[in-house]
Amino acid sequence: MSNLNTIIPERTANIGNFMVGRLLPFREKRMVGPFAFIDHMGPVEMDENENLDVPPHPHIGLSTLTYLFEGSIMHRDSLGSAVEITPGAVNWMTAGKGVVHSERTPENLRKSKKRLHGLQIWVALPKHLEAMEPTLHHTNKQDIPHLEMDGVSIKVIAGEVLGKKSPVPVHSKLYFIEVKSGKKRKVRLGDYLFGESGLYILEGNIFSEGNCYDPKQILVANDSKLCEFEIGENTTVYIFGGEPFPEERHIHWNFVATDKSIIEKAREDWKAQLFPKVSGETEFVPLPD
Template identity: 60%
Template sequence: MQSNVGLIIEEKAVSIGNFLVGRLLPFRQKRAVGPFLFIDHMGPACLEEHQNLDVPPHPHIGLSTLTYLFDGAIFHRDSMGNAIEIKPGEVNWMTAGKGVVHSERTPEYLRTKDKFLHGLQIWIGLPKELEQCEPAFSHFDKEEIPVWEENGVTYKLIAGELKDIKSPVPVHSRLYFVEIKTKSSQKVTIGDQLFGEVGMYVLNGSVKIDNTDYGSKQLLIAQNASLCAFETNGETTLYLFGGEPFDEERFMYWNFVNSDKTILEKAKENWENQNLEAFPKIPDDDKEFVPLPKPKFNN
């Protein structure tokens, strides 16, 4: 990003349920990029017939989740009654608001077969006035997501806005999450379309910025979004994400996000006590749940 790389974050391995993922955000030196608070890179993994993704019912408050798959399938269920399979190129968008419970599992028809799983799971903070809003859910087929090509570069606007193009995903603040693909070396100058803070995640291939090559499993944070320019080194897939940061600090405990720690404490208490008014059960997936972990605040 044209002498503009302020921070390089290496992907680090963590576990969710019985699945190993690469965690990109949050990081000690950088807690958020614009409204983006959390990014997990799932896979790529080949799961055998006895291996499945099983993340039992767990709660969220104060954020929206975005699930985007490159390969495989995940079945989403939530306490609002939604039950839907997400496949590659589709977008699941769930706004937790004051509280929601969901589970993520391998679909039934794949549970006794070999399968692949690869994708991104992202948390995006909510504006302060919406942190306690009613939960909501949207699903978008891949044909609904804007895709265009310019000068040998293919763009896909998964969420948010770039100039006069807008994704149908109902985001709650100014942001962008865009996929960029090239089949050969290309120069990309996109800074005039960006705003706020910007991060770059190179999924495969590599990019050259100020005569330095950066490869996959690295998250690059720009110092100035308006200077975002780079060159891809051949066949490359990368993601740019970011937007306007919030004025207030966001605190995070486990799956709970809020600008008010007292609300986090109440959410912890409600989940530990299985308060069904705050966190209803999921239809057809109500036999287990992920218990509240015990560590202190991350902030």
């Protein structure tokens, strides 16, 4: 029996002035562990007149994880944070009861040519933390734990796995790791993973159970304990997952909650502009129909 439960292709989605490859949610698989949403952003070339500009917009009930491969994003939020996100760093914003943020090309890059490429991820909060106070935690690239295993390079970007713990302050049992190899290698991680597990191929390919899988798809395992595959030359994959929650999560626009009434209240509050404001910003993303 195959250990692959679902294969999720990247689908194009529009997030305003930017096209992304949407990976989660998917109709047959809404979440993988606590991971509720994954967008592959770019790679995109922007000229001197093009910039990323996502005006202030709200979130509830989740943590956002932004991880860049190339380029830079200026993050501003209603907590008063103003942080430039650069490649290899982890920007982890926990929305809890409600936070607002904007994402823009930094001022020093706005009039030059640039590239942008990365992942934007939502991790749902456990039910008892859905209404927690919002927080922001930024982890620098050099603080992400790294190990070599059987000739393969692994970074533990978030969570705890393989005997390493990321400093990113997650709120449930999960893992988000980068696996990179220049040569073909066997990768056996089943003894270390738990809960549900997904694998996203960024570049290169992997071989599993007689099949070759190429970039821009997520492979969801039937059993994370059986996670083993052959990684191809010059390949980078991301493995993510963890313990699923007992309750269903509802997702509407930028809101995640166990109860639809919480989402409805967030909708009304955003319509009435009752969420906290991002200092210095006057624009906002209107509530979609």
